[in-house]
Amino acid sequence: MDVHPDKLDITITFAQSLDGKLAGPDGAQIALSCSESMQITHRLRSTNNAILVGANTAINDNPQLNTRLLPTEEQRNPQPVVLDTNLRLPPGCKLVQNFVAGKGLQPWLLTPGSDDLDWHHRRRVLENAGARIMIYNPNSTSHVDSIPSILSTLSFNGVSSLMVEGGPSVIQSFFTAHNKYGSIIDRIIITVAPMFVGEDGVGYNLPRSDGKPAFIHKDSFLAGKDAIMVLEPTSA
Numbered sequence: 001m002d003v004h005p006d007k008l009d010i011t012i013t014f015a016q017s018l019d020g021k022l023a024g025p026d027g028a029q030i031a032l033s034c035s036e037s038m039q040i041t042h043r044l045r046s047t048n049n050a051i052l053v054g055a056n057t058a059i060n061d062n063p064q065l066n067t068r069l070l071p072t073e074e075q076r077n078p079q080p081v082v083l084d085t086n087l088r089l090p091p092g093c094k095l096v097q098n099f100v101a102g103k104g105l106q107p108w109l110l111t112p113g114s115d116d117l118d119w120h121h122r123r124r125v126l127e128n129a130g131a132r133i134m135i136y137n138p139n140s141t142s143h144v145d146s147i148p149s150i151l152s153t154l155s156f157n158g159v160s161s162l163m164v165e166g167g168p169s170v171i172q173s174f175f176t177a178h179n180k181y182g183s184i185i186d187r188i189i190i191t192v193a194p195m196f197v198g199e200d201g202v203g204y205n206l207p208r209s210d211g212k213p214a215f216i217h218k219d220s221f222l223a224g225k226d227a228i229m230v231l232e233p234t235s236a
């Protein structure tokens with residue numbers, strides 16, 4: 001299947017510990033980035049026209065996904081997108097609250113849809129609260145195989161650059177889709193925090209890619225105590 005005719009520019013970006021964890025036990029949120037690297041993350045948010053997280057991140061962290069750490073004149077908020085298959089996002093979350101208060105863009109919740117009556121009830125509640133529900137074509141029940149449809153839906157709705165922020169399950173899906181469909185990810189920007197989380201933390205795996213590295217180093221620099229590393233696909 002063709003990924004999509006108008007390819008989005010896709011940046012995968014997240015913070016990890018030295019032992020490769022993005023979240024604590026049971027996927028709990030942990031503060032990995034220092035203030036300097038967090039500001040760089042907000043700058044990156046400002047250079048993309050959409051930011052995507054998975055439902056668990058949206059529910060656990062109740063994030064704002066905005067650029068509030070930048071000076072006012074540099075703040076440019078990306079379109080918030082949540083991969084929310086079963087419409088689990090609480091209608092009172094900050095993304096919806098900020099939109100209703102005129103302090104953020106309308107959150108888009110992407111789902112393959114459902115015949116379930118409770119799902120339709122949650123859809124009405126979320127739409128009445130202020131969220132936009134967007135249904136992508138479910139090519140299969142697999143998260144990985146849904147990614148081309150998700151990207152087409154975003155592209156069709158005017159998104160040209162997408163920052164994928166996490167969590168680990170979504171990142172894993174994008175890495176696997178990149179390996180399977182090719183040419184999906186344009187760069188990975190990882191903040192490495194000088195700490196260990198331990199074996200109960202949650203990380204990701206990079207799938208094998210015909211024995212050669214799928215991504216190679218392009219740049220590294222320090223931001224406060226953290227190291228930031230930029231990688232690009234081998235073929236780029």
Ligand SMILES: NC(=O)C1=CN([C@@H]2O[C@H](COP(=O)(O)OP(=O)(O)OC[C@H]3O[C@@H](n4cnc5c(N)ncnc54)[C@H](O)[C@@H]3O)[C@@H](O)[C@H]2O)C=CC1
Pocket residue numbers: 013014015016021022023027028029030032053054055056057058060061083084085086143144146147165166167168169170171173174
């Ligand atoms: N260190 C960092 O930079 C970041 C850390 N996190 C942490 O990650 C934790 C949550 O991570 P996870 O539990 O892995 O959940 P996640 O945030 O990746 O969400 C996974 C859920 O998204 C939905 N989903 C829909 N389409 C999907 C697709 N194509 N691929 C994968 N999931 C899809 C499913 O309901 C799935 O259960 C959060 O608590 C947060 O603190 C989140 C973002 C960045």
Ligand SMILES: Nc1nc(O)c(N)c(N[C@@H]2O[C@H](COP(=O)(O)O)[C@@H](O)[C@H]2O)n1
Pocket residue numbers: 014015029030031032033038041053057058061062063064065066165166191
């Ligand atoms: N860059 C980065 N460093 C960390 O240490 C983190 N825990 C995260 N998490 C991501 O940031 C979201 C919070 O965003 P807001 O501050 O609410 O705008 C969180 O949901 C994760 O996506 N990122």
